[in-house]
Amino acid sequence: MDRFEYADPRPVQSEEFLMRENGVKLYDGDNKTTFEGGEAVVSNTRILWGRPGDIPRGQTCICLPLFYVVFIEEEQRTFSFSSARKFVLHLSEPRQGKAQGPVTWSQYNFVKLSFKEGLHHDFMAILQNALVMRAWEKLQLGPTPATGSQSMADRKWRSGIVGIERKIEEKHKATDESISLAFQDLSRLMNMAKDMVAISRSISTKIREKQGDITEDETVRFKSYLLSLGIDDPVTRGAFSNQNQYFQSLSRQLAQILEEPIKEVGGMMSMADVYCRVNRARGLELLSPEDLMSACRLMSTLQLGLCLRTFDSGATVLQLSDHNDSIIVENTAASLEEHGSLSATELAKVLGISVLLAKERLLTTEKQGKACRDESLEGVRFYSNLFLTREE
Amino acid sequence: MAEIEWPWQYSFPPFFTIQPHAETKARQLQAWRTLVLNFHKVSKQSLLDVREAHQNSLFSNSSIDRKLPVEGILLVLEDLQKTGNAEPLDKTRNRWLIYWHTLEEWAALIYSWAQASGSLNSVCTFFELVSGDDTTDQEFYGLDQEVLSRALQVLESQKKAEIISFDDNQGVKFF
Numbered sequence: 001m002d003r004f005e006y007a008d009p010r011p012v013q014s015e016e017f018l019m020r021e022n023g024v025k026l027y028d029g030d031n032k033t034t035f036e037g038g039e040a041v042v043s044n045t046r047i048l049w050g051r052p053g054d055i056p057r058g059q060t061c062i063c064l065p066l067f068y069v070v071f072i073e074e075e076q077r078t079f080s081f082s083s084a085r086k087f088v089l090h091l092s093e094p095r096q097g098k099a100q101g102p103v104t105w106s107q108y109n110f111v112k113l114s115f116k117e118g119l120h121h122d123f124m125a126i127l128q129n130a131l132v133m134r135a136w137e138k139l140q141l142g143p144t145p146a147t148g149s150q151s152m153a154d155r156k157w158r159s160g161i162v163g164i165e166r167k168i169e170e171k172h173k174a175t176d177e178s179i180s181l182a183f184q185d186l187s188r189l190m191n192m193a194k195d196m197v198a199i200s201r202s203i204s205t206k207i208r209e210k211q212g213d214i215t216e217d218e219t220v221r222f223k224s225y226l227l228s229l230g231i232d233d234p235v236t237r238g239a240f241s242n243q244n245q246y247f248q249s250l251s252r253q254l255a256q257i258l259e260e261p262i263k264e265v266g267g268m269m270s271m272a273d274v275y276c277r278v279n280r281a282r283g284l285e286l287l288s289p290e291d292l293m294s295a296c297r298l299m300s301t302l303q304l305g306l307c308l309r310t311f312d313s314g315a316t317v318l319q320l321s322d323h324n325d326s327i328i329v330e331n332t333a334a335s336l337e338e339h340g341s342l343s344a345t346e347l348a349k350v351l352g353i354s355v356l357l358a359k360e361r362l363l364t365t366e367k368q369g370k371a372c373r374d375e376s377l378e379g380v381r382f383y384s385n386l387f388l389t390r391e392e
Numbered sequence: 393m394a395e396i397e398w399p400w401q402y403s404f405p406p407f408f409t410i411q412p413h414a415e416t417k418a419r420q421l422q423a424w425r426t427l428v429l430n431f432h433k434v435s436k437q438s439l440l441d442v443r444e445a446h447q448n449s450l451f452s453n454s455s456i457d458r459k460l461p462v463e464g465i466l467l468v469l470e471d472l473q474k475t476g477n478a479e480p481l482d483k484t485r486n487r488w489l490i491y492w493h494t495l496e497e498w499a500a501l502i503y504s505w506a507q508a509s510g511s512l513n514s515v516c517t518f519f520e521l522v523s524g525d526d527t528t529d530q531e532f533y534g535l536d537q538e539v540l541s542r543a544l545q546v547l548e549s550q551k552k553a554e555i556i557s558f559d560d561n562q563g564v565k566f567f
Binding site: 366373381386 | 401411415419420
């Protein structure tokens with residue numbers, strides 16, 4: 001009985017009144033109470049009880065929220081002369097934050113409704129139906145059942161295969177909801193990313209228009225930021241049914257976005273750099289190294305201006321198709337002459353490229369006879385090839 | 393011992409690393425050949441022990457802290473051997489004789505001296521040839537006994553001389 005609350009009988013939100021009966025008496029457990037001969041209304045969220053006429057007038061009455069109801073049964077009639085039908089409503093524990101009611105504490109976990117004047121409606125069916133609909137969850141009336149034991153108890157009367165199926169279905173629904181909730185943020189981020197790309201575009205066009213206003217250095221730096229910002233429509237595997245098509249489109253896109261940066265770094269970029277750059281630009285639709293390699297391998301056959309190259313050392317780079325080794329050799333030889341001698345690390349610093357690439361440059365230069373090496377405890381250094389150039 | 397004039401390569405660190413590039417390597421070896429022969433000519437030392445080579449300034453330049461590795465030394469020596477400018481003394485190829493003149497050249501030098509000094513048909517001891525008073529101005533003065541003996545063997549095979557052994561000494565008769 002302590003689950004009852006004082007309430008306004010007027011329907012809230014989409015509450016629907018399902019049935020109305022007169023001459024209803026409430027029992028706290030097995031004990032009679034003073035609530036007798038009243039009017040009971042069953043809505044899809046609660047059971048209202050009021051003195052005759054109170055409910056239609058909208059005066060305060062008492063109500064039992066339906067989420068307390070765990071199980072309903074009709075009490076067997078023990079006295080054949082009584083026409084009253086009694087229903088036992090088993091209830092779950094009172095919730096925290098419950099509104100005040102007529103009884104603060106009760107030793108019973110069930111109440112009885114006695115319909116002295118008989119029933120005009122099928123109380124049992126209507127109430128059970130309301131319980132199945134769980135309308136209070138949609139209306140968010142009162143706290144939703146959360147703990148496992150309670151929801152288990154709630155569904156005690158749903159047994160058999162149907163019950164199990166329903167349970168599985170509900171579980172699926174819950175998982176689905178939590179997943180979509182988790183990804184809500186990501187999709188928002190994606191939306192934002194598109195805006196960012198648009199902004200960056202407009203800025204870059206503005207910069208182009210007002211080239212004179214800012215210094216060359218700043219323009220270059222800004223451009224490099226913009227270039228690193230992203231791809232607005234990454235090629236993804238999901239969009240293609242055919243592996244070949246996927247790799248071809250991917251290859252095209254990669255060539256498109258990488259050509260500029262590769263030109264900037266001197267015509268050659270190590271695969272590690274390529275991988276990082278591509279995936280940073282793609283943001284969320286990350287590429288696997290295998291896909292990247294497969295796409296890069298296609299570049300030379302598709303004639304995209306870039307091609308994959310593997311050095312004797314096994315290092316693999318992406319380079320411009322019209323990349324000319326002799327220019328590299330000349331440049332490297334010039335740097336050697338300028339600095340006297342260079343290790344791969346030093347050359348990497350001088351040119352601002354990766355050590356791996358610097359080493360390949362030096363080896364290529366050596367291969368062309370424009371450099372010679374000095375191997376010592378400190379590592380390998382390269383010198384101008386005085387053996388060939390210096391006169392005896 | 394006379395001071396050798398070191399070539400520029402000697403203070404060029406890559407000189408002490410065998411170069412992988414073929415043409416560069418050829419030039420490098422050529423430089424090493426010249427240096428090795430020149431070094432031995434100046435020091436008049438014919439014997440070279442690969443195991444002790446690094447104690448010697450020839451293959452290690454302490455001022456730039458570089459040493460030619462043993463493989464490199466062997467490479468240079470084998471290259472010298474091809475032209476008859478070096479010969480291993482043992483099968484392990486650790487001890488080498490360096491001929492800054494090939495044995496044929498030595499043989500010719502000695503024979504022309506013999507002709508010039510009128511020593512034909514007479515017997516000279518090995519000692520007289522490399523340490524005697526008559527040969528102080530000759531290039532083979534102070535030459536290693538072993539090298540001398542080998543050069544004379546060449547003359548012998550050309551029927552221009554005959555090596556004669558007496559007691560613990562050796563001599564040669566020029567024809």
